[in-house]
Amino acid sequence: MSHKIVTKRQLSEDVFTAEIEAPLVAQARKPGQFVIISINNEYAERIPLTIAGADPQKGTIRLIWQRVGKTTAELADMNVGDNIVNVVGPLGKPTHTENFGTIVCVGGGIGNAPLLPIARALKEAGNKVITIIGARNKELLILEDEFAEISDELIVTTDDGSYGRKALVTEPLKEVCQREPKPAQAFVIGPAIMMKFCCEVTKQLNVPTLVSLNTIMVDGTGMCGGCRVEVDGQPKFVCVDGPEFDGHKVNFDLMMKRLDTYKDHEQSSYEKYKKHGCKIGLDKS
């Protein structure tokens, strides 16, 4: 099956979005799920990417990714019409969507991508959605318009104040959770450290919190355990038990250490690609 890139856009310096052909995935996917892709069979690596959206009619899914290494850079260098050889999904347990009442959704940086379909589903389920999105600076802030469309209240922050309110997302989060009445449920997605600090805030203020984890993965179907995290002291596989977990029970410190397992490999791979990258043909099918 071919997975051609149908549309492609750059959202910020290192963030890209594309719609790709994946009719079976588009049809079956529910918010919160992801795909695993690999660009070719000549030993490209497999990486998980959240399904940011889908159009079952067109048979396409939307991916949003940040260029952080060789594979995400190769993807960024592909063009409309190019083919991603392997796309498998939808993987993971769909998000728990119900009418909680008033909820607060918090997205940090690239975490806005997986958060969007979840927030949308929660809005459709009848929740009052308060959304807080933040990024280091204006450049890195994505999907503001899409969130504005589906949120009852939208708070935008940047760490450096270049846009919106100058704050870490934890600040408005604390304020929202201190309201009377406080939100019934929080959904937090972003870099591990951001999720960790947000969960500390919501734990103190007794707001149940779900997070969506982004560990290293290989198969994505539960057969290798490479994606395991400690939840309540027990090992869980993000790809089949998650990607959503009770944020107050996740061992974020261990997760962050595990995320760095191949830091050196990734760095050397990316350096090599950046040096020779343009020579790698886009005619690879």
Place this chain on the structure above:
Amino acid sequence: MTDKERKELLRQLLEKHKRGELKPADRYKIPPQDMPEQDAVKRRKNVNEVATGYTETHARLEALRCLQCKKAPCIEGCPVQIRIQDFVAAIADGEFKKALDIIKENSLLPAVCGRVCPQEVQCQQTCTVGLKFKDPTKAVSVGRLERYVADLDQDSESVPVVAPETGMKVAVIGSGPGGIVAAADTRRAGHDVTIFEAFHKTGGVMVYGIPEFRLPKAIVQKEIDVLAKMGVKIVCNFVVGRTRTIEQLMKEDGFDAVYVGVGAGLPRFMGIEGESLVGVYSANEYLTRSNLMKAYDFGKSADTPILRSKKVAVVGGGNVAMDSARTAVRLGAEKVYLVYRRTEKEMPARIEEVHHAKEEGIEFHILRSPKRVIGDENSHVTAIECLKYKLGEPDESGRRRPIPIEGSEFTIEVDTLIIAIGNAANPLIRQTTPGLEFNKWGNIVVDDDCKTSMEGVYAGGDIVLGAATVILAMGQGRIAAAAMNNYLAEKKKSRGSAHG
């Protein structure tokens, strides 16, 4: 024995054989033919196949060791009842095509099984010659002979004949040995067969689990290619239970029958402290990175990383543990320890794999097992704390139960720990197929025809038996396919009469 001596011996024996004068006593005297192998030191640095294969002389000499017993106990020992005695006789006579045809009556994957079957507990265990020498490794080397004739055929273009199209659709879930065989046999009956594979490459455990140095991927690919030539459709990147459910395949996508061959794809962890530290792998992950994703070539022709460990401990005593340890050697580890809580006698691994592992410098620590994993401030593995064990009364597996010796803790410095203690059934099919009956281990319940509790749904291999072997999976694939063919013939008939 030199090649020249071997050829001379064969010549003499064949003369006697042609005159019908070869007696059992003569046959017992024929030296068992060792498998030519890559040098043990050299092969620590490459992933080429270790066993390089018999020559014709080896094969015919080995085949002449067979007594051609009246009762053929070897056939009893074979899970798929190959006419072993007959194919061995054909090899002795130099009729290699005939030998292969005999094997293929019952086994579709001789190049694989000849390499990976645990012959020492199957055909070679019951072999009269082996019993005479009280050593199954001195039995007639059935596996090596099977491999010999299978390998001769590697370039053949022959494709099994497919019956006229029936219009009935079969879905085969999983492209491992069970799925391959079920697909071939249902396709031969003329049905429209599609294999659905979760990974991006076919072959199942034969590709992601068993390393290149034990089973070259090209061999597995050839079997898959034959299927494609027969007209079997192969769809990769399709996870049944997520992309589509079995119910959707049958009720909406028009499949009349389904074979579930999804294997035992859930890694078992020990549940000890520190098992999620950086540097602890399940064997599945370690092997999938190395075998399927070619991580041993990271930076050159592959993008998937794997830790280049210095000191590795592998926990377990099966083939997977041996494969993991031998892979670690090839990835450049200075020290590789195999830690097992029973003794070598209880190890389920093939004797050949244990032997090769030792030759490659892997240190065996028997009657030992990790109690906890120790890490540094960066959550990286630095050591394992182990306990010493002794063996007590037999447990449910029939093997003597390992009993920890209190206070015997000691540590082994390692930077990587690979857990190779077995695999259980992946729960995805169970969670997404209400109506399909499972046992308490998560395995699918089937009858003698490999039929499940759902109409039109059959299953076999590891998902039924628990983690087992290629040949058992293949055997069940054949049984299931035969039952499916009957079911589909009935279904087609009743469909025909409904249209009257």
